[in-house]
Amino acid sequence: MGLSKESTGARAAGTELAIEKKDPGDFVLALAGNPNVGKSTVFNALTNLHQHTGNWPGKTVSNAQGYCQRQGQGYVLVDLPGCYSLLAHSAEEEVARDFLCFGGADAAVVVCDATCLERNLILVLQAMEITPNVVVCVNLLDEAQRKHIEVDLKKLSALLGVPVVGAAARSGRGLEELMAAAGKSARGQSPRKGGVVIPYPPVIEEAVKKLMPPIENLCGEKIDPRWLALKLLDSSGLTLELALEKKLGIRLRAQSQVRQALQGLQAEWERQGVTPESLRDEIAAGAVRRAEEIAAQVVGQGQNGYSQRDQKWDQFLTGQATGFPVMLLLLLGIFWLTITGANYPSGLLSSALFWLGDRLRELCQACLSPPWLTGLLVDGIYRTLAWVVSVMLPPMAIFFPLFTLLEDLGYLPRIAFNLDRCFQSCGACGKQSLTTAMGFGCNAAGVVGCRIIDSPRERLIAMLTNNFVPCNGRLPMLIALITMFFAGAAGGFGGSLLSAVMLLGVILLGIAMTLAASKFLSQTLLKGEPSSFTLELPPYRRPQIGKVILRSVFDRTLFVLGRAAAVAAPAGLIIWLLANITIGDATLLAHCAGFLDPFARLFGLDGVILLAFILGLPANEIVIPLIIMAYTSGGALVELTDLTALRALLVENGWTWLTALCTLLFGLMHWPCSTTCMTIQKESQSLKWTAVAFLLPTVCGLGLCFLVATAARLLGAA
Amino acid sequence: MKPLQNLSRLLPGQSAAVTGLNATGPMRRRLQDIGLVQGTMVKCLGASPLGDPSAYLIRGAVIALRHQDASSVLVDGQAV
Numbered sequence: 080m081g082l083s084k085e086s087t088g089a090r091a092a093g094t095e096l097a098i099e100k101k102d103p104g105d106f107v108l109a110l111a112g113n114p115n116v117g118k119s120t121v122f123n124a125l126t127n128l129h130q131h132t133g134n135w136p137g138k139t140v141s142n143a144q145g146y147c148q149r150q151g152q153g154y155v156l157v158d159l160p161g162c163y164s165l166l167a168h169s170a171e172e173e174v175a176r177d178f179l180c181f182g183g184a185d186a187a188v189v190v191c192d193a194t195c196l197e198r199n200l201i202l203v204l205q206a207m208e209i210t211p212n213v214v215v216c217v218n219l220l221d222e223a224q225r226k227h228i229e230v231d232l233k234k235l236s237a238l239l240g241v242p243v244v245g246a247a248a249r250s251g252r253g254l255e256e257l258m259a260a261a262g263k264s265a266r267g268q269s270p271r272k273g274g275v276v277i278p279y280p281p282v283i284e285e286a287v288k289k290l291m292p293p294i295e296n297l298c299g300e301k302i303d304p305r306w307l308a309l310k311l312l313d314s315s316g317l318t319l320e321l322a323l324e325k326k327l328g329i330r331l332r333a334q335s336q337v338r339q340a341l342q343g344l345q346a347e348w349e350r351q352g353v354t355p356e357s358l359r360d361e362i363a364a365g366a367v368r369r370a371e372e373i374a375a376q377v378v379g380q381g382q383n384g385y386s387q388r389d390q391k392w393d394q395f396l397t398g399q400a401t402g403f404p405v406m407l408l409l410l411l412g413i414f415w416l417t418i419t420g421a422n423y424p425s426g427l428l429s430s431a432l433f434w435l436g437d438r439l440r441e442l443c444q445a446c447l448s449p450p451w452l453t454g455l456l457v458d459g460i461y462r463t464l465a466w467v468v469s470v471m472l473p474p475m476a477i478f479f480p481l482f483t484l485l486e487d488l489g490y491l492p493r494i495a496f497n498l499d500r501c502f503q504s505c506g507a508c509g510k511q512s513l514t515t516a517m518g519f520g521c522n523a524a525g526v527v528g529c530r531i532i533d534s535p536r537e538r539l540i541a542m543l544t545n546n547f548v549p550c551n552g553r554l555p556m557l558i559a560l561i562t563m564f565f566a567g568a569a570g571g572f573g574g575s576l577l578s579a580v581m582l583l584g585v586i587l588l589g590i591a592m593t594l595a596a597s598k599f600l601s602q603t604l605l606k607g608e609p610s611s612f613t614l615e616l617p618p619y620r621r622p623q624i625g626k627v628i629l630r631s632v633f634d635r636t637l638f639v640l641g642r643a644a645a646v647a648a649p650a651g652l653i654i655w656l657l658a659n660i661t662i663g664d665a666t667l668l669a670h671c672a673g674f675l676d677p678f679a680r681l682f683g684l685d686g687v688i689l690l691a692f693i694l695g696l697p698a699n700e701i702v703i704p705l706i707i708m709a710y711t712s713g714g715a716l717v718e719l720t721d722l723t724a725l726r727a728l729l730v731e732n733g734w735t736w737l738t739a740l741c742t743l744l745f746g747l748m749h750w751p752c753s754t755t756c757m758t759i760q761k762e763s764q765s766l767k768w769t770a771v772a773f774l775l776p777t778v779c780g781l782g783l784c785f786l787v788a789t790a791a792r793l794l795g796a797a
Numbered sequence: 798m799k800p801l802q803n804l805s806r807l808l809p810g811q812s813a814a815v816t817g818l819n820a821t822g823p824m825r826r827r828l829q830d831i832g833l834v835q836g837t838m839v840k841c842l843g844a845s846p847l848g849d850p851s852a853y854l855i856r857g858a859v860i861a862l863r864h865q866d867a868s869s870v871l872v873d874g875q876a877v
Contacts, residue, residue, distance in 0.1 A: 164829075198855075363829035364835065367829065367837075383854075385858070385859050389859075393843075399844075400846075495861075500848065500850075609863075610824075611823075611866040613862060615831075616852060617859075618859075
């Protein structure tokens with residue numbers, strides 16, 4: 080999901096981070112931490128921003144920054160992507176490391192999960208090796224308390240030598256103390272106390288001793304010399320050396336003093352039989368061991384975050400017999416609630432909006448504006464907007480919060496866990512099911528989310544196939560079509576349940592197509608073996624229902640709707656103009672639709688439907704409204720207060736169940752919206768792959784529609 | 798001491814101590830990042846419904862590893 084103002088739409092594509100201080104005296108605080116420890120929650124609470132939060136690792140994929148003030152002092156907060164280590168093996172880790180190292184952060188706040196402190200301390204120690212100004216925020220104390228885990232914060236602070244603040248960011252506890260400590264640290268008033276951060280075995284300590292003097296000569300005090308020496312020993316520090324060269328103009332390894340020291344060391348290692356690999360292992364193990372030692376002294380014995388209850392839930396939600404049925408039932412339940420819940424407000428909204436439209440028309444007419452202007456404003460722009468709002472808003476406003484609840488609970492990683500085998504056999508990464516799930520919210524956000532996948536090949540596969548799951552803009556379209564043509568007749572409880580079952584079927588088809596397309600790609604254009612990955616299954620957390628509803632309505636629903644409306648107004652205008660400008664013996668609309676018609680009929684559609692899909696490129700939400708507009712704009716006014724009347728209109732215009740089915744399939748599988756295309760271009764840096772992303776679902780959709788339409792015609796079913 | 802085993806052989810509920818890593822490159826680092834170094838105790842929690850991947854309790858966190866990756870983590874033979 081990862082869907083909010085910051086991560087959806089055009090802004091999804093932004094990756095560069097330029098610090099925006101309001102005042103030169105502002106301090107820059109970097110928020111670092113393992114994935115899924117509540118960094119974004121801390122960030123939001125402090126900055127009053129709405130960076131999307133959810134209970135799964137990796138949902139913050141790019142740096143976000145925000146601003147806050149305490150006692151007249153301004154702070155720029157930078158929310159770094161979550162990572163397990165600062166040894167920089169992946170793009171996110173590199174971003175985090177370089178920011179701590181060169182980003183000009185005055186202090187680093189490392190957020191930890193109190194229920195899993197030992198693992199989190201590894202990152203704390205690594206951050207402390209880079210910079211002395213570190214504040215540790217032990218978050219999720221409320222969860223820890225619930226699980227009877229006690230953390231001795233005083234002792235932790237004494238052992239680490241830096242300030243430690245306990246917090247429960249979701250309820251705002253501890254945040255003021257955190258800001259006070261961070262402010263002090265940024266002023267340089269609480270630098271780390273004590274000896275070396277991480278002690279290493281003699282072979283490494285001796286090498287560091289030899290490397291430090293030349294490094295100190297070259298870099299001075301700007302960057303911790305001990306840390307730089309360690310990076311020289313750990314050849315994965317190459318990217319750092321490149322960054323050093325760019326930022327400070329120093330080519331460390333090329334300097335004669337450093338080179339000589341390294342050569343001397345290498346000769347010695349060879350004699351002793353020490354391999355570079357074993358050095359890297361010892362450096363990595365050093366942080367892990369030290370974290371273990373510290374955790375043993377501050378966390379009670381045998382207490383860990385994965386409780387008996389979590390384990391029972393996991394046995395149920397990912398169990399061999401129950402995992403899949405529960406997953407399907409949950410999805411079905413969500414769809415059923417969405418469909419049932421959306422029905423009534425949808426009718427109500429459209430009645431109200433169309434009543435308002437009539438008043439608008441009277442007003443326009445009374446003001447003696449020319450009839451064409453009234454038509455353009457009321458029948459063109461206003462009507463399209465009204466359709467977008469009444470058809471799209473209710474399902475979105477119900478689906479989003481429900482999905483967010485599952486997300487907050489921590490269910491999404493379990494879906495990834497359940498489905499991984501399928502993705503694995505398609506040569507794809509298991510995390511692709513997370514990005515696929517994000518696609519339900521917004522495909523553009525899903526594409527950005529693909530950054531959590533390390534292998535470039537698997538990331539491309541995930542990006543190219545993300546569009547096979549319908550985003551929230553397309554979901555209401557699918558619901559409307561299913562309700563009108565396939566389930567509506569049943570009515571009542573049975574009807575809505577039938578709709579939900581059918582919608583589930585469509586979604587499963589989308590997921591099956593995702594897998595098939597992934598398999599196709601990994602056997603043709605993107606050949607390769609599935610790479611390794613680790614997936615963390617976070618503890619279940621109690622969602623904050625009130626907050627979820629508020630946030631999902633305001634951040635997601637209204638935002639997405641706003642975007643749709645912004646596109647719908649000009650598109651409505653175009654449709655109205657096309658329908659009202661006559662050239663020769665027919666309107667422009669008739670010409671366009673007529674031109675597309677023979678082609679569209681091959682696939683069970685008609686010219687108007689295809690035209691609506693083409694005009695809907697900027698936002699899929701407007702496809703159905705545009706179809707309605709095209710059918711009604713030229714002719715008499717039709718009162719369309721509910722889906723039954725809508726169905727009658729469509730049937731009048733030649734729709735059969737086959738037309739509906741093909742529109743449904745094409746709605747599921749066609750080109751990504753323009754925002755998604757731009758995002759793919761930005762993320763892949765390649766026009767070729769963007770073209771593939773455009774063509775892949777389109778060809779699949781057209782192919783399937785053609786098969787269905789042809790089969791139905793041959794069998795005489797339509 | 799029984800011969801060396803790897804993590805993928807652990808049955809649900811069994812624990813063992815890590816003796817080494819067979820993985821190379823980025824995966825080796827990633828396994829170290831989540832705390833898999835010599836001596837780390839790992840408990841197998843169970844497999845996913847389709848049999849792969851499996852979930853392991855590592856330093857208080859639950860991490861899913863594919864069979865192939867788990868078999869690159871060597872553990873001592875004394876599963877408990």
